[in-house]
Amino acid sequence: MAEVKEALNVVGDIMGTYLPLIQSAIIVINKIIEICEAAEYNQNICNSLLDRVKLTSTAIDSLQRRKQRNESKLRNEVYYQAFHKFIYVLKEIETYTADISKIHGFRKYAKALTIKEKFVKLSKDYDKSMNDLHFTIAVANEEQRRIDDEALTEDLAEFDKYLKTIDRKVDDLHDEIKYIKNHINEKSLHGVNKIDPKNLELPSQGTADDERRGKNSNVVVKRIFKAQEVACKSFSTTEEGPKEGHLEILMKLSECKHILRFYGISKIDNNGVMVFEWAQRKTLKELYEKKDIQWHCKVRIALNICRGLVFLQQAEILHHDLKCENILMTQTLEPKIYNFELARYYSGNTTSIGSEMNDTMRWMAPEKLSNYNSRYTTWCEIFSFSMLLWELAFEKIPYRNLKLEKIKALVTKGGREIIKFGKSTPEEVQEAYKKIISGSWKQIPHERISFLKILSMLEELHNSIIHMFDANLPDLLDNEALDLDGSNEVNGDLDIPDDDICDYFLVQTYVL
Numbered sequence: 411m412a413e414v415k416e417a418l419n420v421v422g423d424i425m426g427t428y429l430p431l432i433q434s435a436i437i438v439i440n441k442i443i444e445i446c447e448a449a450e451y452n453q454n455i456c457n458s459l460l461d462r463v464k465l466t467s468t469a470i471d472s473l474q475r476r477k478q479r480n481e482s483k484l485r486n487e488v489y490y491q492a493f494h495k496f497i498y499v500l501k502e503i504e505t506y507t508a509d510i511s512k513i514h515g516f517r518k519y520a521k522a523l524t525i526k527e528k529f530v531k532l533s534k535d536y537d538k539s540m541n542d543l544h545f546t547i548a549v550a551n552e553e554q555r556r557i558d559d560e561a562l563t564e565d566l567a568e569f570d571k572y573l574k575t576i577d578r579k580v581d582d583l584h585d586e587i588k589y590i591k592n593h594i595n596e597k598s599l600h601g602v603n604k605i606d607p608k609n610l611e612l613p614s615q616g617t618a619d620d621e622r623r624g625k626n627s628n629v630v631v632k633r634i635f636k637a638q639e640v641a642c643k644s645f646s647t648t649e650e651g652p653k654e655g656h657l658e659i660l661m662k663l664s665e666c667k668h669i670l671r672f673y674g675i676s677k678i679d680n681n682g683v684m685v686f687e688w689a690q691r692k693t694l695k696e697l698y699e700k701k702d703i704q705w706h707c708k709v710r711i712a713l714n715i716c717r718g719l720v721f722l723q724q725a726e727i728l729h730h731d732l733k734c735e736n737i738l739m740t741q742t743l744e745p746k747i748y749n750f751e752l753a754r755y756y757s758g759n760t761t762s763i764g765s766e767m768n769d770t771m772r773w774m775a776p777e778k779l780s781n782y783n784s785r786y787t788t789w790c791e792i793f794s795f796s797m798l799l800w801e802l803a804f805e806k807i808p809y810r811n812l813k814l815e816k817i818k819a820l821v822t823k824g825g826r827e828i829i830k831f832g833k834s835t836p837e838e839v840q841e842a843y844k845k846i847i848s849g850s851w852k853q854i855p856h857e858r859i860s861f862l863k864i865l866s867m868l869e870e871l872h873n874s875i876i877h878m879f880d881a882n883l884p885d886l887l888d889n890e891a892l893d894l895d896g897s898n899e900v901n902g903d904l905d906i907p908d909d910d911i912c913d914y915f916l917v918q919t920y921v922l
Contacts (some may be wrong), residue, residue, distance in 0.1 A: 428484065431493050432470060438500040439463055442507060449511035450788050450860050452569060454561035455529060456507050461557070462536055463503065469545035483544065492542040499535045506532055513723050513862065516573065522566040529562065572862050587662055587725050602657045603674025605685055610635055610642065610676055623692070631678065632688055639688035640673060644681050657684070660750065663725065668718030670738055670748035689738035689746055697739050698805040705839050706878040708802055711737075711745050713868040718747045719795060720861050723788065726756045730786055732794040733773045734801050754786065772808045773797040776822045777855055789855035795864070796850030800827050803843060824853045836878070842871040 446453075446460040483489045506528055509515030519525050610633040613621055621632040623641075630641045657675065664671040671687040691697050694711070703711070715737060722729060729736075730752040738746045771779060775793035778784060797808050808827050809817045820826075829847060831840050846867050849859040859867075 427490075428493065431497060432474065435470060435493075435497050435500060436467070438497065438504055439467055442500070442504050445504065445507045445511055447856065448787065449507070449856070451513065451516075451572065451862070452510040452525070452565045453856065454565045455525070456511055458558050458561040459503055459507060459529075459532070459536075461554075462533075463500070466500075466540070466545065469540070469543075473543075473545075489543070492539065496539040496543055499532070499539050503532055503536065510569075513572075513720070514726055516569075519573075521573065522569045525569060526562055526566060529558075533558065568863070571866055587659055587727075602661060605635065605674045605676035607677050610640070610678065610685070613639070633678070633685075635673060635685060639690075641686045641688045642676070642678055642683040643686065644678075644683050659727075663722070663727070663750075666718055666721040668714050668721065668745065668747060670746040686748070687746070689748075690741040691739035691743070694734035694737040694739055694745060694802065695807075698734065698802070703802075703805065705836055706875050707743060709839065709843070709868065709872050709875060711739075711743065712799055712802060713865075713872050715745050715747065715798070716795070716861065716865045716868055718745070719791070720865055722747075723861055727753055728756065728786060728788065728791050729753050730791075731770060731773075732791065732798050733770075733807075734798060737798075756788075769807075769814070771814050771817055773801075774821070775855070776824075776853060779818050779822050787855065788861070789858055792850050792858045792861060792864070793855075795861075796847050796858075797827075799843070799847050799850070800829070803829075803831075803847075826851055836875065838875050839871065842867065842874070846871075 442463050443460065446456040449456040509518050510525060519528075613632055613634055623630045628643075630643045633640050633642050657672070660672040661674070663669050664673075670689070673685040673687070676683055676685055697703065719729070719732075729747065729750065731749060736747070736749040738748050740746065773794045775790040778786060778790050801808055804827075809820070812820070829844050831844075846859075846864055850864060852858045
């Protein structure tokens, strides 16, 4: 303390003493801005705090520019300590916004009231610090209090729903996956099941086509493991093969019934295989190409896929390749998310498709299309899910008659596929389903609705049409030619001149 007092009284540039504090404050401020601008949840609360913090930058800049006028207070030890307190409050705001803006941070708050109490405390501490530093530009007033009240009212109503939706058992899973991720190269991980090849029995019956799928390195064969049908996917034994830590994470994810279950690793004919549950109806894409899926079944499929994606979000994992081709279907029409070859952790390196165009672009977010090497975020995942929902609704791949370069030009300019339901589509479905898609594929990333909001909307839609469900599965799948849901009434074979393509879509589609 004596050293600080001496430094404040030294003749010379007093700002040199404050420079480390100012730099620390600026670093924290920039982190808060980054967190709030990327907020997935409680955006209004985050923005209310962000408005305050942004004004702080202006106040600090003014303090430095007017250092001579402010010299007397800068040499005051009480003022110096107040600046330290101010940085502490900023760090508290950083932690708070990081928690409430991401789904995995919710577990720190048992109820919405706790969120409000913490917000009120932080606001008061911040405003007091600003007063102590004479940064009156950001002192709260009646207008700010009105903004705060509106932010709390809107976000906390949603937050109550979020808390009821979140599976608390995933909290432990989140910690386990985080531990594995941080120790992925250690030899001490032993969480992957090693299945004795003797326990992988040949099926007693079935067609050759049903027992073997795929080609070349992607071949999958059916076996029986503990009386269950399983899919054995080869991986090369000449290469390093999948890391044990990654496989262990795959086993952890299998605790979610909406993700394809991974049993472990084994060998068939001395070739290494990964053993998964067997999906009798193959991919969702293959299913809708063969059968016309009725609407009440589509909604249930969409709902369960979304539940799986919320589970992944809680585990801080992004799939990176959402489309019906990467959803497997069981005999009872339960969807299973699979193909995690491109999946990454939130903090991991983004998936880059380089400069070469590929078919994945049909489901890709505009911000990713604009810069292939940009970071893949939850907002990108939400956009891809909106395209999956469209694909499921109309039972065809998006923009199927457009070349990839035209798709890129279209989507980056705000164009989208047409949402036009057939006459046979139930009224209960049309507006609700269209609202979900439209809210999920908005051009500005943070304006897209969150996964938990999508989940809530799908559950509401599902509950409104649950009376249409029938336990008799054949009633849920019919020959595509029958077109029982009306999806094939939409003319997807658009023949549009190249010069007019973007203008046509921008006018005709639902862009919000």
